[in-house]
Amino acid sequence: MDVRRLCELLMEDNTLDIRLYFTRKKQNGTYISYSPSISKDLQEELKEIVTSALDNISTLEQREFNPIGMLDGYIETYNPKHVSGFDDIVRSMHEEIVYRGSISSDEINKLNFYCIKYHLDQEWGDVLFFRRVTKFKKLRKGIVGRFVSNDFEKIDNDLLGIDPNIDIVVFNGEMLIINHVAFERIFRIHDQYLEKAQETLNKIKEAKKISNFEQFEEDCLSDARITRALTKLLSEEERIDKFILNFENVRTVIEIFELDVRVENGVLIYEDKSQLMDIVRLIRDSYYESLIANRKGIDVGL
Structure with missing residues (x-):
């Protein structure tokens, strides 16, 4: 994958067509994805996260995926068609299937990963950025809150985190594996x-x-x-x-x-x-x- 070229395409794009999906695998082997509404400001932040993460790996040598493990200083490439369940994951994000309602606390604890989908244009299509979900467990005691208009407001402790890293990139028929272990866990490669x-x-x-x-x-x-x-x-x-x-x-x-x-x-x-x-x-x-x-x-x- 030409990471530098992908960085350029993202930087040159001004349309900011970004969607966020949280996904889990159900017991019957199918996937369910949730897609919350995200503001323009948050889309800008997500764009900054993915472009920065790509820039950090743009000079690393790429090697074909090795099931045994990845050597330090390299990133791996793979054909997404060879990943069992990949098409099912993408299908769960389709407009007619994706779930847009609120997510219960129980459901939050079952989520496996999130995906940032960045639509470039008709020529290049979508770029998918996958990352394992970061969960903030409930405090044993105490209250988490924030100030809103000089009032202190309690925040639900079932929080999801989006950090500045990405584990996998899928673009133009190629998969780039930045985190070998995350790849195995997200797609249940075992x-x-x-x-x-x-x-x-x-x-x-x-x-x-x-x-x-x-x-x-x-x-x-x-x-x-x-x-x-x-x-x-x-x-x-x-x-x-x-x-x-x-x-x-x-x-x-x-x-x-x-x-x-x-x-x-x-x-x-x-x-x-x-x-x-x-x-x-x-x-x-x-x-x-x-x-x-x-x-x-x-x-x-x-």
Whole structure:
């Protein structure tokens, strides 16, 4: 995503067509969004927040989304079409569906995130800025209030905060992930990881190179870090093929790195969860020896 160009477009725009949505996921998996009316002054402030936040990241290098995690000093890119539920979230903000009434205290406590939708023009369309909701819990004791025309007025403690940060930007068919953890939580990516991990495990199972596979599969799907690694492995499918074709090299790697994994009759013997990471790294070909210094190492990507 060309962040500098997006900043320029926002700065040049004078129409100030901005909407604010607060959203939560319901138990049945659908989304509900609330869209309060916002004044022109507040729209100006929201514009300042998003342009300033974009300016702060405009020089950072962008890399393709990695399920395992994001390196410091980088931001990630992703295709919003690959995010399960993204279209449902956008649909919940449509004019004929979005809820415009008051939000109860119970509902405020269930909100997951908010979205600032900035409409540029017909050519560029909408820019969506997502941020996790900041909630101000009720005081145990005391009163929160403000002065209005020299009167002290009590304020309901069920307050929502809009801070000067953004977690995700969606623009022109691209998604920019500034906060990796927020991305996972806003879009409930864990379920998607499980689906992708299962696809990867199905491919590995076909090779019949791991004993006690049902237990191996169950243990993989119960470990969040392993499901992330398997999700990434699905996009590196050729590594699974090479693991199968060059299986005779697996024993050598196990010996060099002194891994607690046995090979018998051309099959990896899976015994317990302590072997999960070593086995996934073997499949992903993450162990290496440098050409110059013969230095042994492990790909930090897993």
